[in-house]
Structures are given as structure tokens and as C-alpha cells.
Amino acid sequence: MKNTKKRFAAIFRLKKIVIIVAAAIMLSLFSWMLISYEIQIYDDKSILEWVKKKEMKGEFILKNGTVWLDTDGAPIQAHGGGIIFDEKTSKYYWYGEDKTEPNLPGKTCVPVTGVHCYSSKDLKNWKNEGIALPVFNNPQFADGTEPSDGLPLYIAEDSAVYKNSPLPAFSMKEKDPVPENGTVKSPSATLIKHNDANRIAELNALYEGLTYAQKKEMYLNFNWNKVVERPKVLYNPHTGKYVMRWHHDGDKAGEYAAAEAGAAVSDSPAGPFKYLYTSRLPNTAEGLEQQGMLRDMTLFADDDGKAYLIYSSENNKTTVIMLLDESYTAPAADKYGNSVEGVHWIRAHSDEREAPAVFKNNGAYYMITSGLTGWAPNPAKYHVAKNGIFGEWEDKGNPCAGRKADVTYNAQSTFVLEYRGEDGKTVPGKYILLLDRWSPNNLSQSTYVWLPLTVDAENQTLKLTYHAYLTKEAILGLPSPPLTLKEKIKAFFGI
């Protein structure tokens, strides 16, 4: 009897505890739901409604992996690119590879147009600023025309001079179509498609005073039948100029043997940029036949005014960081003209990486890269240097989490942009990682993937997850789109 009583009392106590715990959980769930901003069960339709609502309110939203249009309604062509925030105009400028033209028959490359530039106040509405650095196209430099210092490097493709040039026109129908460099006219009207007569005149004015021989060398080196990839621009506070560097290659389209860096300058962020030269870099490696190679690259400006070129070198085995001189157009060197390892350049790491994107947070340097699989996606990786850009770069592994993390969400890194709030000021620890989703067989259809990137400054780690839509909330680490009820419950219990 006594035992039965005790048992009843115990059961009663247990019941009470269960009821109290359940009530507490329900109460906290309820109050949590009350204070959260929206309770909705999202399905595809409600996501679309959410997108529509944001768009109608004029809020920032970009759908990753789709064709993005400029303010004229044309697809944005700025692949492998980078963005600067120009303090003078309070605008962003986005520079990238123009891949307007269709692939050359049977090839995973396009006739090169040049470096395209777009400007924006909000990272969403992009104004076409034209080809800021077009390739040279006057066939008179190779068609036997009488040499004359007065020949322009750029010429409208619908002009009589261009049409009547005896240089053969390139046919997109030929079987093995890529001819020797500079000896065939461009397969399409690449210059006049993107530049009006005034711009062409402005471009030619940049090269006044150069001799025929100088211009011919430039024309043969920088025309539609080359490789122009991963252009990046920095504003140079020492010279007041905008400096463009890019990966220049050839011998001809789709070939990567030259492995050089290009340099161009402009007085204005939208160009036109004046082509200066292309060349290898001064880093040397024992036993390597071809020295100073540069393929995938980026630019980084430190807060002390120093700028660096960061690139895949030594046949893509090593990532080199090269300090630039005050002009940003040439490597830094000692008084004898030598760029010394450890002083002017270092090998950051030698684990076969490309597509570098570099930034600095709270005194530490971060570098996100891809592996070497051509146009195909592969796992990303990041390295961190705590003790200076020329310090040791620690391998931190893949920053991506979640589905498709092993192929970087089918994309490849190109640039890290500091996020700025509405007041134009950078928000500490918040970045946007710019990536390219390549379509190798139809390169002009390649799209962009921009993802929120958060830095944990204390642990020097990066957080990167996929977002179908880039929004301000996603960049700031808030749920975007707002969590579904199921997700909220899961988040509440930490599961």
C-alpha cells in the first residue's frame, strides 16, 4: 500500500516536471515566433513572391547563376573580373573579360574584344561604360600598307579602309580556324559593336606620337587572336591614375604559352585605358626553363599604399606575390633593377592553385583560390597569413560548406569585395565573394555567382555557404529568405 502510494507520488512528480518543461518549451517557442519578423511556410511560390516583393521595393537582390542585364538590357560581360569602389565618384566600377563573341569553332575560347567596364551605385544596376581597354584592330599594320607613323591602332570595322584591307577575313566556318597572330582580320565587328566614333577617336589619341614600328609591335601582341583574362584595376594614390593589370597570353586564342602580365593606365575609372606593355615577371625558379610566368592573377592594395600582383606561376605550381613599384605598372626592384626573393616577392604556397582572390581583415591576409581543372569547377581553398603579406601562408582548407561545397557551388573565385552599408562605409568582417560559373562550350553564356563571405577575425576562419539570392540580409548574416517554420524550430533546437 505504502509502495503504491510512493509510486503514484513519483509518477505525479514526473508528470508535473514533464508538463512544466513542455509548457516552458511551448512558451519560449511561441514568444520566439512572436518576436521573429515573419512566420511563413515557404515553398517555391512564396520564394518567388518574396523575390518580387523585394524587387518591387527596389531592395538589393541578385539571382545567382542567371544572366544579369545592364541598365540598357544587355547581358553583362565582365567575367573573371574585379570591382573597385571609386571614392571620387562614390561609384563601383566592375571590370571583366568581355566574351560577347561566340566560341571559335570547336574551341573553348572566344575572339578577344577586350576588358569591359560597368559602373553602379548599388551593385545591382550596372551602366555599360563600354570596352575600357579594347584590343587593337587596324589590319594596316599587317597587310602590307606603306608604313606610316600616322596609322591609327583602332579603326571602325565598317570603314572602307578596314573593308578594303587585303588582309584575309577570319571565317568562323573553317575547320582548324585559329591562324597566326595578327595576320587575319577579326571574325566580327568587335570594336564598333562596343565603341562609338568619339570613343574610337579618344582611344587613338592615347597613342599619338608613337612610331609605326612601336604601334605594329603593339598591334601584333594585342589583338582579337590572343588571351586577355582576369583583368583587375586599382586606383593609384601616388600617380592619380587607374591601373589595369591582366593575364595576357597566346601565342594565339586559347593558347597559354606566353604567360605574361599586361599593364594599362587611365585618368578615369571608366577608361579609355592606355595599353603599355605585356611581359613576364622577375620571379625565378631553379631548373624551370621558362621563368616569371604569370597566368591567373589578381591585384591587392594594402592600406600602406603598397600594391601587389598575386599570380599562378612556375607552370601554375606556385602562387607568387610580387610587390609593385609606385607606378603599379611594374615590379618593385632594388637600385640595380633586381627584384629580390623575400624582399620584393615570395612564393606564398606551391600547391597548384589558380583564380586567386585576396583581401585583408583585421591585420590578417586571406587568399581564396581554386584548383587546376581548366574551366571545370573544383574544391576551393583558402590560405591565411597572420604576420604580413610576405609572412607564412597557412593552408586552411575549403571555405565552402553545404551542398556542392566540393565543386565551389559549380563556380570559380575571382574577387573579394568589401561590403559597404548605405552610408558608403565598409562593414567589418562582411564581404562578397565574386565567382564565375563558366560555360566552356558557350563562354558568352557564363554567369556570375556572388556569395556572402563572413570572416571570424579571432579564429581567422571564413564562412561561405550557397545562397540562390544575394541580398543585404544574406551579406549581414541574417536569414535570407526568412526562415520557414520548420527551419526556425530546427534552429531553435540547434539541429
Ligand code: DGJ
Ligand atoms: C582556368 C582559369 O582560372 C581561367 O581563367 C582560364 O584560364 C581557364 N583555366 C582556361 O582553361
